[in-house]
Amino acid sequence: MNLLLHMCCGPCSIYPVKQIRESGIEVTGFFYNPNIHPYKEFARRLEAAELYAQKVNLSMIIQPEYTLEEYIKQVLDSPGGRCRACYRLRLRRTAEYARENGFSHFSTTLLVSPYQQHEIIRETAETVAAETGVPFYYVDFRTGWKEGVAISREMELYRQPYCGCIFSERDRYYKLVKSN
Ligand code: SF4
Structure with missing residues (x-):
């Protein structure tokens, strides 16, 4: 098996990469995240x-493209x-x-993240696998979430305070600002 692993960020990659390597699978990271806002955070x-x-x-x-317009258009028009x-x-x-x-x-x-919508990720990946003909490698990496957090702190990696998009940034801070 020769696996391409989408990386949402450094800290979240720690446990999956470790687990995949321990399973004897060759792994390559793939960074494509035009959802992250603003560009400096990306x-x-x-x-x-x-x-x-x-x-x-x-x-x-x-994948260095920062296709913000495409991202916004897709998420705003999405019935799901x-x-x-x-x-x-x-x-x-x-x-x-x-x-x-x-x-x-x-x-x-x-x-790996307990804060993501795990079942929707799984369903979406399975649909994408059927459309593209590339099998999806599924593991519930959430069992290693705490381990990954601890290692990311030891490595002194930047840990982001919100999921990524402008909406999640608002959800993270808007209430705080309103309550002050
Ligand atoms: S909160 Fe925003 S960045 Fe996070 S998964 Fe949902 S749409 Fe994407």
Whole structure:
């Protein structure tokens, strides 16, 4: 198996990469996250992901485009809710890249977070697998969430305070500002 792993950020990659390697699977990281807002936050998360990849000798493919308009358009028009559309955008690109570049499977580090909509990620990835013909490698990485957090602190990696998009940034801070 030759797995292309969508990386949402450095800290969330820690446990999945460790677990995948321990299973004897060859893994390559894939950074494609046009959902992250604002651009400075995108750049900061990318920098942390690259730092992490360097520390653990992980090959990492970076899709540097910041296609904000495409992202906003897709999530605003989505009848299934913004997160479903956001997962789909990122996973579809990952699976297409895997298909075009000889990877046998794809997966995502989003599966490690207890704060993500795990079942929607799984359903979306399975749909993308059926559409692209690239099998989805599923593991419930949430069992390693705490371990990943602890290691990310030891590595002094940047840990983001909100999921990524402008909406999640508002949800994180708006109430705080209102209550002050
Ligand atoms: S909250 Fe997170 S998963 Fe949902 S749309 Fe925003 S960035 Fe994407």
